[in-house]
Amino acid sequence: MVVAVDGPAAVGKSTVASRVAAATGFLYVNSGSFYRSISKAVLESGGDPNDGEGVVAVASRCRFSFHGGELYLGGRPAGALQTDLIDRWSPIHSRLPQVREIVNQNLRRIAKSQNVIVEGRDIGTVAFPDAELKIFLDANLAARAVRRFRQGVSALSQEQVQRGLEERDELDRNKPIGRLEMAEDAVYIDTSDLTIEEVCDRVISEIRKRQSSGRT
Secondary structure, eight states, X not given: OEEEEEXXXXXXXXXXXXXXXXXXXXXXXXXXXXXXXXXXXXXXXXXXXXXXXXXXXXXHHOOEEEETTEEEETTEEOOOOOOHHHHHHHHHHTTOHHHHHHHHHHHHHHXXXXXXXXXXXXXXXXXXXXXXXXXXXXXXXXXXXXXXXHTTOOSSOHHHHHHHHHHHHHHHHTOSSSOOOOOTTOEEEEOTTOOHHHHHHHHHHHHHHHHHXXXX
């Protein structure tokens, strides 16, 4: 069974998806970590991160796998992916159609033989349009900025984080391919005023409904 979790940045996708995966025994897959891993590989290669062809070449050499629920790249743990520099380049690199196709091919390969919860921004519309369950998490910009700031992974102020998220939204909604949008058959959940536990309970309930109806 594939559970596709979509939504904008800092809406709680990763936390919700990982907790629900742990509660249901599904494999948790964060599609954003694939794009971040590619950007990290590009930056570590010493090449020009503005060179689209070079970025695609690096992406094509990336070998993704999971071991003990942890993402590996080239046989080694992907490592720290939440940095300001990766935050800057990942949305730019993820706009490249060839990079998106490389990531989606890897996601489908990993999901082929097991139950997975995959989260990202075009999971239910592009990566897994036939997913048995699609969830779209949302929240207002101010709530998302507070959440991202409290993660403590950025040296930016809360106001700068909010401006960055607003710019990220603009990029994600206007990508030529894989843009941020909600699938018509997705379950919409506004998380602005909900606790993580409440959101997780909603998602788990939807999974149980699909399982009991045989839609797995």
